[in-house]
Amino acid sequence: MSAFSAIGEEREIDREEYTPAIEPQPTWCPGCGDFGVLKSLKQALPEVGRSPDETLLVTGIGCSGKLNSYLDSYGFHTIHGRSLPVARAAKLANPDLEVIAAGGDGDGYGIGGNHFMHTARENHDMTYIVFNNEIFGLTKGQTSPTSPKGHKSKTQPHGSAKTPIRPLSLSLTSGASFVARTAAVNPNQARDILAQAMEHDGFAHIDFLTQCPTWNKDARQYVPYTDINESDDYDFDPTDRAEAQRLMRETEDKLYEGEVLTGVYYREDDRPSYGQEKRDIGEMPDEALAERYFDDDYEWERSYDMFIDKHK
Amino acid sequence: MADNELIWRIAGGSGDGIASTSQNFAKALMRAGLHVFTHRHYPSRIRGGHTYVEVRASADPVKSRGDGYNFLLALGDSFARNPQDEAYYGNEEIKPLSENLDELREGGVIIYDEGLVDTDDIPDFDERVEENDWHVYPLDLRGLAREQGREVMRNTAGVGATCAITGIKLEWIEELMRDAMPEKILEPNLEILETAYDSVQEEYDTDAPDIDLPEGEHDEDQLLMSGSDAIAYGAIDEGCRFIAGYPMTPWTEVFTIMSKNLPELGGISEQVEDEIAAAALAIGASHAGAKAMSGSSGGGFALMGEPLGLAEMTETPLVLIEAMRAGPSTGMPTKPEQADLEHVLYTSQGDSQRVVFAPGTVQEAYDHARKAFEVAYDYQIPTIVLYDQKLSGELTNVPESHFDRDPNPGMGKTLTEAELEDQPHTDDGQFHRFQHDVEDGVTPRSVPGQKGGRYLATGNEHNPAGHIAEAPDNRIAQMDRRSQKLAAIRENLDSDSLLSEHGPDEADYGILTFGSQQGTVEEAVDRLNDGGTSVKLLTVGELMPYPREQVAEFIESVDEVLVVEMNASAQFRGLTQKELGQYGEKLSSLLKYNGNPFEPREIVEGFETNIVAGEGDSPDHQTKFVPPAEDAGASAAGD
Numbered sequence: 001m002s003a004f005s006a007i008g009e010e011r012e013i014d015r016e017e018y019t020p021a022i023e024p025q026p027t028w029c030p031g032c033g034d035f036g037v038l039k040s041l042k043q044a045l046p047e048v049g050r051s052p053d054e055t056l057l058v059t060g061i062g063c064s065g066k067l068n069s070y071l072d073s074y075g076f077h078t079i080h081g082r083s084l085p086v087a088r089a090a091k092l093a094n095p096d097l098e099v100i101a102a103g104g105d106g107d108g109y110g111i112g113g114n115h116f117m118h119t120a121r122e123n124h125d126m127t128y129i130v131f132n133n134e135i136f137g138l139t140k141g142q143t144s145p146t147s148p149k150g151h152k153s154k155t156q157p158h159g160s161a162k163t164p165i166r167p168l169s170l171s172l173t174s175g176a177s178f179v180a181r182t183a184a185v186n187p188n189q190a191r192d193i194l195a196q197a198m199e200h201d202g203f204a205h206i207d208f209l210t211q212c213p214t215w216n217k218d219a220r221q222y223v224p225y226t227d228i229n230e231s232d233d234y235d236f237d238p239t240d241r242a243e244a245q246r247l248m249r250e251t252e253d254k255l256y257e258g259e260v261l262t263g264v265y266y267r268e269d270d271r272p273s274y275g276q277e278k279r280d281i282g283e284m285p286d287e288a289l290a291e292r293y294f295d296d297d298y299e300w301e302r303s304y305d306m307f308i309d310k311h312k
Numbered sequence: 313m314a315d316n317e318l319i320w321r322i323a324g325g326s327g328d329g330i331a332s333t334s335q336n337f338a339k340a341l342m343r344a345g346l347h348v349f350t351h352r353h354y355p356s357r358i359r360g361g362h363t364y365v366e367v368r369a370s371a372d373p374v375k376s377r378g379d380g381y382n383f384l385l386a387l388g389d390s391f392a393r394n395p396q397d398e399a400y401y402g403n404e405e406i407k408p409l410s411e412n413l414d415e416l417r418e419g420g421v422i423i424y425d426e427g428l429v430d431t432d433d434i435p436d437f438d439e440r441v442e443e444n445d446w447h448v449y450p451l452d453l454r455g456l457a458r459e460q461g462r463e464v465m466r467n468t469a470g471v472g473a474t475c476a477i478t479g480i481k482l483e484w485i486e487e488l489m490r491d492a493m494p495e496k497i498l499e500p501n502l503e504i505l506e507t508a509y510d511s512v513q514e515e516y517d518t519d520a521p522d523i524d525l526p527e528g529e530h531d532e533d534q535l536l537m538s539g540s541d542a543i544a545y546g547a548i549d550e551g552c553r554f555i556a557g558y559p560m561t562p563w564t565e566v567f568t569i570m571s572k573n574l575p576e577l578g579g580i581s582e583q584v585e586d587e588i589a590a591a592a593l594a595i596g597a598s599h600a601g602a603k604a605m606s607g608s609s610g611g612g613f614a615l616m617g618e619p620l621g622l623a624e625m626t627e628t629p630l631v632l633i634e635a636m637r638a639g640p641s642t643g644m645p646t647k648p649e650q651a652d653l654e655h656v657l658y659t660s661q662g663d664s665q666r667v668v669f670a671p672g673t674v675q676e677a678y679d680h681a682r683k684a685f686e687v688a689y690d691y692q693i694p695t696i697v698l699y700d701q702k703l704s705g706e707l708t709n710v711p712e713s714h715f716d717r718d719p720n721p722g723m724g725k726t727l728t729e730a731e732l733e734d735q736p737h738t739d740d741g742q743f744h745r746f747q748h749d750v751e752d753g754v755t756p757r758s759v760p761g762q763k764g765g766r767y768l769a770t771g772n773e774h775n776p777a778g779h780i781a782e783a784p785d786n787r788i789a790q791m792d793r794r795s796q797k798l799a800a801i802r803e804n805l806d807s808d809s810l811l812s813e814h815g816p817d818e819a820d821y822g823i824l825t826f827g828s829q830q831g832t833v834e835e836a837v838d839r840l841n842d843g844g845t846s847v848k849l850l851t852v853g854e855l856m857p858y859p860r861e862q863v864a865e866f867i868e869s870v871d872e873v874l875v876v877e878m879n880a881s882a883q884f885r886g887l888t889q890k891e892l893g894q895y896g897e898k899l900s901s902l903l904k905y906n907g908n909p910f911e912p913r914e915i916v917e918g919f920e921t922n923i924v925a926g927e928g929d930s931p932d933h934q935t936k937f938v939p940p941a942e943d944a945g946a947s948a949a950g951d
Contacts, residue, residue: 089596
């Protein structure tokens with residue numbers, strides 16, 4: 001019997017279950033795109049049948065990190081840039097959990113960029129939401145890795161000399177098996193994409209455009225947007241890596257020209273997740289490791305019986 | 313040789329099979345009933361360089377490297393670079409012989425590979441041989457090995473020659489080779505072992521050196537083990553089934569042993585992108601309900617500072633290993649030092665707290681690793697096992713029975729779903745994971761996936777349900793509760809089991825040390841007492857919380873105390889003064905930071921010249937004496 005009865009429980013889940021009574025109202029600025037992430041997540045979770053007690057939401061630091069405070073589930077609000085390594089280990093220790101990681105563009109593409117690359121490469125079965133507002137919000141408006149070239153801020157008074165990072169291309173190249181972009185202004189698409197991401201068996205990365213009305217007033221509100229999966233202008237197959245690559249590049253360029261493209265860019269459904277790869281080579285148990293510590297009948301191995309002989 | 317011990321040094325280049333050969337040699341002698349201890353010296357280099365391993369064997373227990381050594385097997389460095397006029401490294405090919413002569417005792421034996429080493433290239437070689445009464449056996453080890461088809465077997469030829477001179481029975485070595493070598497290479501190795509043995513017997517007077525292998529017998533079955541082996545086994549026996557790491561010398565050893573063994577135990581090992589990730593993964597796994605660990609050496613541990621604080625603040629059980637090597641920065645990667653003490657005690661922002669253990673022996677490495685898990689999971693606090701390149705690599709015989717223990721997969725106050733029902737929750741069901749008033753400051757935890765256990769873990773200050781909260785009263789309550797845990801550990805931990813006393817009960821003088829110096833200082837203390845100096849030793853294995861009472865009592869009981877440690881800034885003495893707030897005038901230091909561990913005689917001489925005779929260091933010492941200084945508090949109080 002599982003020690004975690006919340007997992008896999010068959011029941012109807014109401015989206016209001018995800019609203020914590022202790023902190024029902026977020027402190028984000030009026031008009032902030034982060035509201036859109038919260039709302040679509042509250043819609044997508046019941047849709048995929050995951051309850052608050054079987055969901056672990058792991059966040060980084062920044063306005064985005066506050067998501068944990070406003071979504072009632074198991075939560076781990078970590079440190080700046082480190083949501084991914086915490087999240088993926090939790091998933092390895094208990095693969096039956098629904099693990100979602102979230103953070104901002106500075107958190108994920110800047111300070112945590114190394115983890116992003118490697119988590120994508122390893123294809124951990126989890127969803128990663130990057131709140132991309134092209135700015136550092138909580139520290140009051142500094143230039144971020146996705147800020148456009150020439151972006152002026154108190155830390156880049158003469159305008160940024162740096163070309164912005166290409167989050168979608170980077171994700172694909174690193175090895176993510178599901179890559180999408182959505183925007184807070186498009187809640188229906190966001191909900192759909194989040195649900196697909198959670199159901200995807202592998203690393204699903206969503207670059208979520210979240211407008212910042214306070215510190216990034218110059219930036220567009222990400223409207224109008226085009227859904228590349230729906231638009232007749234784009235005849236495109238998201239399982240084709242080369243096409244995805246080309247379209248991602250176009251999308252990244254166009255964002256800075258004022259045109260917002262969104263949708264699922266790439267998905268590779270037949271690639272085994274990292275957990276599966278590890279199980280296949282005998283480096284991970286079939287049953288969740290976390291269960292073992294609650295199993296009173298488990299016969300714990302002793303080093304004395306297993307490994308001592310070679311020292312004789 | 314009058315000594316009742318053999319200290320056999322096998323020297324060559326990295327890649328010449330020094331480590332495996334010496335390990336087999338040590339194990340053979342252990343099986344033959346002797347006590348053994350190995351000391352390893354190697355450069356941070358894949359191939360070539362000045363590398364040796366010493367195997368010290370005696371009928372009596374040995375717990376340290378010796379003073380110098382008495383038997384050299386110089387293989388020649390087969391990966392040596394070509395000497396060039398301007399190059400600082402000179403003629404590397406001869407170094408396995410030339411670099412090892414200074415420490416070879418009078419009357420000692422030299423076997424060298426004349427296939428690689430020409431003694432004409434070594435200044436004053438013949439004179440030194442005569443002066444020191446060394447017995448020299450030039451053998452064409454390479455030639456012998458070539459005849460058998462594989463040049464690397466020079467080391468086996470050297471062992472055969474060693475046996476012929478010392479009287480070690482060939483069958484002891486052969487038995488081990490049969491256990492350790494794959495069939496394909498076994499036969500030629502056996503062949504070369506015997507050929508070398510016979511040729512030395514035939515061509516030389518093997519009785520000339522006064523070296524007889526001591527005879528001994530063990531009371532019980534023994535194992536040949538390193539501190540790294542023992543730490544890994546301790547972790548396994550505590551139910552640790554998750555490790556994450558990034559390679560760094562010498563931490564890599566524990567990481568490797570765990571990675572090799574965990575799959576067999578249904579555990580998980582993760583080699584990750586950096587040490588920040590490594591510590592963060594251990595936290596994630598622990599949070600999700602596994603017993604988990606990570607670790608590194610100084611440089612990698614520096615990257616773990618922030619995750620360490622996160623574990624403390626979220627009260628996620630976490631065990632880290634810190635295997636010290638010589639710093640600062642990259643320092644000397646393969647050389648031992650104890651200079652990360654303050655780094656480990658104080659890193660991470662804020663009033664962060666952790667528990668730090670420092671094993672002094674292989675048995676303690678096992679015990680302290682177990683204790684580290686026990687404390688981490690019982691008190692939901694990060695614990696660190698601090699050891700070093702010395703204890704990680706030294707092999708010694710330990711009684712098998714020490715490891716015949718029950719496993720402990722317990723996770724302290726981790727609740728089941730049934731237990732969770734009786735715990736306080738918010739009205740809509742968030743579990744009060746961080747309650748204010750609880751015994752010993754330890755508040756019960758749930759695990760994600762449990763019904764009714766959900767809460768928010770955060771590095772921000774938080775209220776009982778885990779939500780970010782900056783209200784002053786809650787802040788004080790949470791800070792005080794977390795601090796209470798360290799106080800409870802201080803109260804409840806059996807500190808006596810983490811302290812080790814040696815020498816007479818009553819003595820004029822004291823020596824205080826910590827961690828891996830234990831064995832060497834114990835040998836020095838025995839010699840000092842044999843020589844009429846009344847001195848006793850206290851080795852401290854628990855650095856945080858510091859065992860104030862016991863150390864103060866020890867210092868009170870003697871006239872003067874010498875603090876022995878392997879670093880340049882007397883960090884352990886500083887810690888002792890900080891913790892005790894007094895005794896500054898009674899504490900002096902003997903330091904060593906040249907990359908090599910203390911020899912017992914260095915401590916004996918340091919003690920006699922500096923403490924007993926009150927003279928300064930002699931200029932040829934590689935150790936440094938630092939006299940007593942006032943306590944910081946004492947002078948301030950005098951103003």
